[in-house]
Amino acid sequence: MRDTSVTPHRPRPLRRVLVAAFATLGLAAAAATVSAPSADASAPTPPSGWSQVFLDDFNGTAGTGVSTSNWQYDLGTSYPGGAANWGTGEVETMTNSTNNVSLDGSGNLRITPLRDSAGRWTSGRIETNRTDFQPPAGGKLRVEARIQMPNVTGVAAEGYWPAFWMLGAPYRGNYQNWPGVGELDIMENVQGLNKVWATLHCGTNPGGPCNETTGIGNSTACPGSTCQSGFHTYSMEWDRSVSPEALRFYVDGVNYHTVTASQVDATTWANATNHGYFIILNVAMGGGFPDAFGGGLDGDTQPGHPMLVDYVQVLQSGSGGGTTPPPTGNRDAYSPIQAESYDSQSGSTTETTTDTGGGQNIGSLANGDWALYKGVKFGSTAATQFYARVASGAGANVSGLVEVRLDSRTATPVGSFALANTGGWQSWRTVPANISSVTGTHDVYLTFTSGQSADFVNVNWFDFGH
Template structure:
């Protein structure tokens, strides 16, 4: 683990019914506070306009590629309000969180109550609660790209970027919320086990903390060169306003440098860099030097929120949503 990293559980295995993700690791981190958010305090629904599927912010065009890059693939989520995703491009991961291996309590569905286009150029993943027990009765959404060819060739660079508004909750009413934008190695789909096949977490936040974590998972679990199931990561990085507005989250895998690097960005600013020399060359090659597929999900509960105080609880609001404006993959040729 790199100096200054916060030990944290963060594994998200793709296989349905046997997906292993986070194992609880003890943490002690001071709470961050948010101001200026208008969210209901009672267990119920997040305050929203009358049309809860209409996002207030206008969608942005998919940005032109950075200098030297070309756009490989993108989606700006245009479509009719309330419609589902194009299953030629995306696939739904469904099933109970209890089968994921991380203590999550939601059920992931393909319902347009939980996963839908808002008609304004956004994909929405929405967590909904029913019943009186905050520890049960949650539904939400998780989707991944059908395409698993996003990667950097030898000598090249790949960049994955998305504009996202995290669930508009606070540390007071957002306990248990766990939004994520991440990717898994293509070899996982062809039989290589996790974490050998690699996982790069581009954005994770928990419990409405207005922060971001970036992490690489690799090697073997438990332990190994990536200290699984914690991985090697940035630790908690402050993300002011990320609960109430759109921000860009990106990662670059750079195979043009020696040593190779993975770089994490928030609003275009590099906040964490990982060199290939931090693990042995075989581990890095198996985890990083291949294509990936992209995933979004909005989990509830589990080991990672539990490490920051737990949840959901009686104050946790239903209806928090992760709004995604666009996703793009850019490549720089060798």
């Protein structure tokens, strides 16, 4: 959803505003999975060449909450320190009550907006614990869900705003960097209309290269049954195997919206795509987007119509790196650099990782260890951010610094972050750090410094941002 405020939306940045109809760009795409006929269909088996990196089928006892190993609840009317009303003007209070968010016992999640006798609205909003969903270098990522929108239309649907969307990982805990960190709206709907919107939010607000707060979007009617009367599969494919890089949006396998890196400047695209994303499911009530289509909540709006979610699945294709480094001078600072693709190193081991579809990470990293990555291209616009996907099973009171040095492993670090135990050697998180401005092409050293001799970190990948 789109955030209409200076804060990243709501992350939904501003969906509440009129989404302009942009002509769909004609990039060929792999077909997304078509909606299955039953209400509690299982997630389809990944097609050949794809691996499953996340799945929640929402199987469980009726009336229970979602799996907190997969999801966290957003509560209240804003993020801590973020814009009021989730930055979009919506009026509901989000709760973790099973009245608002629960399994239905038939393999579906129900997010149900309710109104009490005083006219106050409650609803539900959940987001994945993981923030690392992005395609591997040279590969693809597909994020999809099979959803039936709230089955309500006409005046009774006024103010309904169901959504399935994603926010850039740097938004979590910041809440002031939208829309630059990116928002991918895979499914939005308002007012019970038989229409699905897909939108990329990026750049600056208002205006900017991504036309905020509207974003770069398009819409289409649901094929076959209406969006409200049946389940449909909504998906987004993020393709790094083509040039320019592309985002493709689908409903039931029909590609109705595509955005490519060539539509905005390189810095805007890099800032929106040089990191992982997390997934959000919610039903908002009222706000700018419904207002743009005939008005929001009033006495005719009927509470109690849930959005049903059969499954959420994330698939990946492509290797995402390897032990063979790219040619010198051919590493992109703004795409993930796989840690195991070093040119040389001291003190590390390489092992299979459980993170984001497999691959490898470097581990056994302790004080004095290092890894070298030659020929990293930063370009003419200065990089000011460093991101690394790291994990730690270090013991109590064991911690250390992950440092970035340029052209010499004894050079003064341009940036660093501290790390202690994250919950295990395969318990991954993406950690950001500020760095001194870097342009041009450099050999990048990751160095590891600690006051203890014990291992303190594993590294899966790293990249940079503006």
